[in-house]
Each structure stands twice: as structure tokens, then as C-alpha cells.
Amino acid sequence: MRMAMIPEATVDQILKTVNIADYIGQVVQLHKAGQNLFGLCPFHEEKTPSFSVSESKQIFHCFSCGRGGNVYKFVMDLENVSFPEAVAKVAAFANIPLDVQVTQTVQDAPEVTQQKTILNDVKDLYHHILVNTKTGEAALAYLTERGLSQETIATFELGYAPADNKLVKAFLDNRKIDYQVQRETGLFVENQDGELFDRFVDRIMFPLKNEVGAVVGFSGRVLQKADQQAKYLNSPETTVFNKRDLLFNLDLAKSQFKLADGALLFEGFMDVISAYQAGIKNGIASMGTSLTNEQLQLLAKRTHQLTVCYDGDAPGLAAANRAVDILGEQNRLASGVVVLPNGQDPDEFIKASGAEAFKAQVQKRLTPTAFKLFFLKQGQDLTNDEAKLTYIKASLATVAKLRQPVERAVYLQQIAKDTGINEQTLAQQLPRPQAVVQTSVHMATPQVKFDRYQRAQRELLAFVLHDELVQARLVNNNFVFPDARYQDLFNAWLQYLAANHQPDIATFSDTLEPDQANLLADVSMQNLAPMSDEVIDDLLALLGTVPLRQQLQSLKTQLAQAQQLNDQEAMRSLSQQYFGLLRQLKA
Known part of the structure; x- marks a missing residue:
């Protein structure tokens, strides 16, 4: 849902300026298939593309996980940010000035915030010692000799942990930081008595930051390596740091x-x-x-x-x-x-x-294959027959994995040049590739299976979203979708249009809650048969039977209960009602 920070006109202008395919194309390789673009969904693991982008509607939808919406919804889901933050990111992509200060709204748990605050303060301490004190002169001289400028040192906020193994402990004690909280920072080692000592001693300090720039740990490099001393020492795993999910810079x-x-x-x-x-x-x-x-x-x-x-x-x-x-x-x-x-x-x-x-x-x-061939040649004397045969066998196994004949031809030519064996002979020696089922880029089968009545409602709602005459027909006939989710979306669409909005799916998506935005994308991205009065008549006729079928189901349940109680009078009455409804349905 929108927040009032950014004017609605600005939000709409950005939405109309940015092509959703261009933005999503930064992180998803999209391929044309029919009217839409398809790629691997960035929200879950998959091998068959089920993620679709419609340039005509300016929305996305994954047919496997169900996520969908406009470009703002994509950013919100991908980066776990608020609506204003998503608008700001899309505006920056399009070089559109916002003239509004957007702040981060997703808040960490209090204990996580405290840990990050402590680590940031210690980072500032290390940096101060490096650039402003006599204690840090040797470390600063080392970095300068390595060619780093003052600006670069400041950009990466490099620091120095001096030889005093109680410095950071005293620093945090002075700030009244609880003992247990200090232990959880990963900044200390402790002896058998539970006494804390600085983990990083006499090391150049590299702050380790997460993707939004918050300090979550450190890596310290020794100035002069002693025997059995690690050149680099990282923070241990903590509440905020796991080296498996962090990339430096x-x-x-x-x-x-x-x-x-x-x-x-x-x-x-x-x-x-x-x-x-x-x-x-x-x-x-x-x-x-x-x-x-x-x-x-x-x-x-x-x-x-x-x-x-x-x-x-x-x-x-x-x-x-x-x-x-x-x-x-x-x-x-x-x-x-x-x-x-x-x-x-x-x-x-x-x-x-x-x-x-x-x-x-x-x-x-x-390319990966070109590098593989280069790597296989390393240390090989290709004038030696045994080494040459070893290289040929390994390189042909690499080339055989390629699916495209042109790719194989390019690298066979390279192997021929390296070995002096003609390309035709090499091609004859290519290992037989494993059978691969060729698949074109297509929509993955939706995980949710819809019965004929659900499909009818979805198709009818999709026609409503794209044709005002169908919409008017439903309104004039006081039609109600049997499924409340579709009726709620229909009502929201009518309210959106009543506010003098243009019938634009991407803009309408902004007015919806996340679940409704997903449903809108799901319904809008269906492959529909051409619309005609006959198609609409058939859908309405089918959906018109839903109340009767619901009554039939209710009567079947009541009949089963009457049979269990051996209530003969109730069984006769319910049976008459049941068969009467069946005749109506068949008529």
C-alpha cells in the first residue's frame, strides 16, 4: 500500500516512465516467449522458467510461487523494503529526482540493532586509532606503502587494533555495555574464568558490512606474521554475522x-x-x-x-x-x-x-569453456604425446558438454590449433553427450490446481479487467463472484475506476494489499481465448449454477446425517429437495 511521503503524481510518473522489463532485466535473464518475457524466478530455486513479465501490462507474475505485481512490488519483495524505499530505488534507476527524503523503515530486532551499534562504534574506534594516533602509524605506513590513498582508507573505513588486548573491553565497559552483550559481539575471546580479552590484536582491521552497509563483523590482517599465526582472522559466527551469506564490498x-x-x-x-x-x-x-x-x-x-x-x-x-x-x-x-x-x-x-x-x-x-581449456593446458608439455593425449581427452570432455554446434566448433578449432590434430578427427572423438530433453522457455505448470468453477471466475475477472463492456454487464446484472477473493478484487477495481483513475493494471496494483496484488498478477497473466459474447455467456451460465451446486452439497451432507440417525421423515424430505434441485440444474 502507498504511504503519504511521496506525492501520488510522482509515483505514477515513475511507474509510467520505467519499463518493468528493463528494471527486472538487471537481475533476471528474460527471454521472449509469446506475448510475454520469461526467466527463472528470483524468489525461489527452479530449473524451468516460471517467472513472467508483461510489458503491455507492466506487471510480473511467477506461476510457481504466486508472487506478482508491478515494478514497485518486485523491489519490495526482492529487497524487503517499504513502498517509499521501492519507489526511491526505481526513481534512481530512471534518474528521476524525488525531492523527498526516504528513510529505511524495516527495523531490526532490538538485540540486533544493539549489536550493530556496538560494532559500528568499535569500527570508528579502530579507524580513529589508525588515522589519528601514534599507535596506528606503523599500520598506516603499511597501507600507504601498499598504495592506498587516504580517500580509499576512509571509504572502506579501515582501522587498526593495537597490541593492547584489553582496549576494546575497556571501551565497551566505559559505555556500560553488559558483559553478556559484549560476549555476543564476537569481539572477544575468554579464558576459563570467563574473563574477556580482545580477539583482534595488532591487526589492520577490515570492517565487514552487509548489503546495506551495516557493520556485522571484522577481518583482521597481521602486520608481521608470526609462526602458526593466521594471516587473516575473521569474526566468529554471531547473531549478525555468518560468512556464508556475506560478500565483502x-x-x-x-x-x-x-x-x-x-x-x-x-x-x-x-x-x-x-x-x-x-x-x-x-x-x-x-x-x-x-x-x-x-x-x-x-x-x-x-x-x-x-x-x-x-x-x-x-x-x-x-x-x-x-x-x-x-x-x-x-x-x-x-x-x-x-x-x-x-x-x-x-x-x-x-x-x-x-x-x-x-x-x-x-x-x-x-568464457567458462575457454578458461577450462586454458586451465587444462597449464603445466602440460603438448609436444609430449602422453601429455597431448591427456589434454585432448580432458578438453573434449569439456567441449562435449556444450549444446550448441557452433560453440563446439569454436572450441574444437582451438583444440586443433593447440594440438595439431585436425578438427574433423577431434569431432569424431567427442564423447557422446548425455541425452537432454529439449525444452523451450514456457510457463511452468501452476502449483495450484483450479476446478472448472475457479477457472471460470478467473477468466471472467480477467475479461473484466480488460474490457469495460464486460465490467458494465456484471455491474448491471448485480453479478457476485462465488469466491470472495475474486469479488473483493472486482470491488477494488470498481472503486479504483470510480476515483477517476485510468484503467491501468500496474497503477491499480499499487492500491492493493500484497496478497491481492499477487492475485491480480495471477489473474491478469492468464492465456485467454479470444473474448466474445458467447464466451462471456458460457462463463456466466456456468457460474450461475454454483449456488445450486452449493445447495446440493449441503443437502448431501444433511442426508448423510439423517441416514446415520435413521430419521426416515428427514430422509424423505431432503431427498425430494435434492432431486428437485438436480432437475433444475439439468434444465
């Missing part, structure tokens, strides 16, 4: 995904920061582990392209190969790989070759 990078053709995945925080300073601002990093499903879901809500840019050395290429395998198991994100020369990591490449060279290198994105 997503809060800053997400606004760049559209401009930069997707997200760029780095191995480490410093790679992200160095690239950001070089002008590559769509970089993110996982939390020192392989990509997780939770992280992929986070990305899939915001982009449909992920490019891997790991270190160019052997471990980095192996990690990139694992990432490509993980990405190949899902179908929400298209993927590619940037390979850096001479075994360099992104930070080293930027220092050696400069920002512009790095930007150019990022554009040299390999």
Missing part, C-alpha cells in the same frame, strides 16, 4: 553492477580495495572460502553476470577453476573469467601496469 559495488556489466569476484579484500581505487568499483570478495549458495543468491538478486578475477598463479587458477565449476551448477548467473598474466594478483598487476591497463585486462573475459 557488496554494499558499495551493487550500484555499479548495471554500469559495469555485472559483478567482479576477487579472492581478497586488498584486491577489491586496490581495484576500487583504480576505478573498478564493481568488485566483491567471498570470505576466504568457496562461493556458497547464499552468496550466489545475494548476487543473483542484483545482477545476472559474475566474472571471476583471481590471482594468476597456480593456486589462483585452481581456485578460479573451482569457482567456474560451482557457477556451472547453477543457472541464474552467467559467468566468465579474467586471467592475469605472469602469476600476478590484481593488486600486483595494478602496481606494475597501472589502472588503465587493469581496466583493459578486465575486458578480456574468457
Whole structure:
């Protein structure tokens, strides 16, 4: 439902300016099928596209999970934001000024808010120590020597945790923070007596922020690594932090995904920061582990392209190969790989070759298959027959997974160039692909099964929404939909039109509660037969029998009860009524 913060005229202007397919197309790969566009639903896991977008109606609907509505509803459901926040996001997409301050309205639980407040205050403490105190000079000098500017350090709010392992404890004690609350922050370790000591000691501190920029944890890097000491130390899992569902820098990078053709995945925080300073601002990093499903879901809500840019050395290429395998198991994100020369990591490449060279290198994105072939060649002496045969077998197995003949031809040509074996011979050796059932993009079968009376009501309501003559006929005949949900939606439509609104489905959707908006999208996106007076007559005739059928069902129930009681008089009376109604129905 609308809130009064933003003028209705502005809301309607934005809605009419933005094509819903353009907005949704940022995160869902849409394909034309008939009159509508289809893709994989971003709200649940699926392999067959059931998510549909109508450009003519400017609404979306998922035939599996039932979500639907206009572009504002899409943003609200996808990002769990309020209506004004959704309008602001769509306005920003269209570069339309709002001239209204929109604040976040979705509130955390009190204990979560308290944890985030504490972590944010500690982040400020660490940052102050780094940039403003003598204690932080060595850490600041290290970052400066790594090439980071003061502006970059400020942007990422980097900090320093000094060698004093009671500093943060004293800081929070001074603020009267309860002992148990302190324990739950993940900022401390404790001894057998329950005494708390700072977890992060003599480390450069990287604040870990969620997708909206709230600090939820930290990662600390040692200045000088000692034996058996981890180079990076992360916060433990807490109420607000789980490394499986967090991507470093997503809060800053997400606004760049559209401009930069997707997200760029780095191995480490410093790679992200160095690239950001070089002008590559769509970089993110996982939390020192392989990509997780939770992280992929986070990305899939915001982009449909992920490019891997790991270190160019052997471990980095192996990690990139694992990432490509993980990405190949899902179908929400298209993927590619940037390979850096001479075994360099992104930070080293930027220092050696400069920002512009790095930007150019990022554009040299390999397809997953091209990268696989490149990776398989690493360390292989292709002048050696055994190594050559090993490479050919592995590379042909990779190419055989491709469905398109043109794709296979491109990579067979590449293998032929690498090995000196002609393409025809290679093609004959391709492993037989597994049988794949070819499916076109289509609507998934709805999970809800409708009986003939439900289908009739849905079809009739859809005709009402698109034809004022059908609407007038129902109003003049005092027609009432047997199902209260459809009648309520019909009433809402009449009230919407009575307020002198134009008959626009997307704008009407804004006036509805979420469940009604979903129902509206569901009804509106049906594939209907051409409308005619005969079709409407048949629908009305069928629905006109519903009251009789309801009475018949009631009489059957009463008859069963009378039989159980052996009430002969009631059985005779009910039977007469029952057969009388049957004759009316058949007539």
C-alpha cells in the first residue's frame, strides 16, 4: 500500500516512465516467449522458467510461487523494503529526482540493532586509532606503502587494533555495555574464568558490512606474521554475522553492477580495495572460502553476470577453476573469467601496469569453456604425446558438454590449433553427450490446481479487467463472484475506476494489499481465448449454477446425517429437495 511521503503524481510518473522489463532485466535473464518475457524466478530455486513479465501490462507474475505485481512490488519483495524505499530505488534507476527524503523503515530486532551499534562504534574506534594516533602509524605506513590513498582508507573505513588486548573491553565497559552483550559481539575471546580479552590484536582491521552497509563483523590482517599465526582472522559466527551469506564490498559495488556489466569476484579484500581505487568499483570478495549458495543468491538478486578475477598463479587458477565449476551448477548467473598474466594478483598487476591497463585486462573475459581449456593446458608439455593425449581427452570432455554446434566448433578449432590434430578427427572423438530433453522457455505448470468453477471466475475477472463492456454487464446484472477473493478484487477495481483513475493494471496494483496484488498478477497473466459474447455467456451460465451446486452439497451432507440417525421423515424430505434441485440444474 502507498504511504503519504511521496506525492501520488510522482509515483505514477515513475511507474509510467520505467519499463518493468528493463528494471527486472538487471537481475533476471528474460527471454521472449509469446506475448510475454520469461526467466527463472528470483524468489525461489527452479530449473524451468516460471517467472513472467508483461510489458503491455507492466506487471510480473511467477506461476510457481504466486508472487506478482508491478515494478514497485518486485523491489519490495526482492529487497524487503517499504513502498517509499521501492519507489526511491526505481526513481534512481530512471534518474528521476524525488525531492523527498526516504528513510529505511524495516527495523531490526532490538538485540540486533544493539549489536550493530556496538560494532559500528568499535569500527570508528579502530579507524580513529589508525588515522589519528601514534599507535596506528606503523599500520598506516603499511597501507600507504601498499598504495592506498587516504580517500580509499576512509571509504572502506579501515582501522587498526593495537597490541593492547584489553582496549576494546575497556571501551565497551566505559559505555556500560553488559558483559553478556559484549560476549555476543564476537569481539572477544575468554579464558576459563570467563574473563574477556580482545580477539583482534595488532591487526589492520577490515570492517565487514552487509548489503546495506551495516557493520556485522571484522577481518583482521597481521602486520608481521608470526609462526602458526593466521594471516587473516575473521569474526566468529554471531547473531549478525555468518560468512556464508556475506560478500565483502557488496554494499558499495551493487550500484555499479548495471554500469559495469555485472559483478567482479576477487579472492581478497586488498584486491577489491586496490581495484576500487583504480576505478573498478564493481568488485566483491567471498570470505576466504568457496562461493556458497547464499552468496550466489545475494548476487543473483542484483545482477545476472559474475566474472571471476583471481590471482594468476597456480593456486589462483585452481581456485578460479573451482569457482567456474560451482557457477556451472547453477543457472541464474552467467559467468566468465579474467586471467592475469605472469602469476600476478590484481593488486600486483595494478602496481606494475597501472589502472588503465587493469581496466583493459578486465575486458578480456574468457568464457567458462575457454578458461577450462586454458586451465587444462597449464603445466602440460603438448609436444609430449602422453601429455597431448591427456589434454585432448580432458578438453573434449569439456567441449562435449556444450549444446550448441557452433560453440563446439569454436572450441574444437582451438583444440586443433593447440594440438595439431585436425578438427574433423577431434569431432569424431567427442564423447557422446548425455541425452537432454529439449525444452523451450514456457510457463511452468501452476502449483495450484483450479476446478472448472475457479477457472471460470478467473477468466471472467480477467475479461473484466480488460474490457469495460464486460465490467458494465456484471455491474448491471448485480453479478457476485462465488469466491470472495475474486469479488473483493472486482470491488477494488470498481472503486479504483470510480476515483477517476485510468484503467491501468500496474497503477491499480499499487492500491492493493500484497496478497491481492499477487492475485491480480495471477489473474491478469492468464492465456485467454479470444473474448466474445458467447464466451462471456458460457462463463456466466456456468457460474450461475454454483449456488445450486452449493445447495446440493449441503443437502448431501444433511442426508448423510439423517441416514446415520435413521430419521426416515428427514430422509424423505431432503431427498425430494435434492432431486428437485438436480432437475433444475439439468434444465
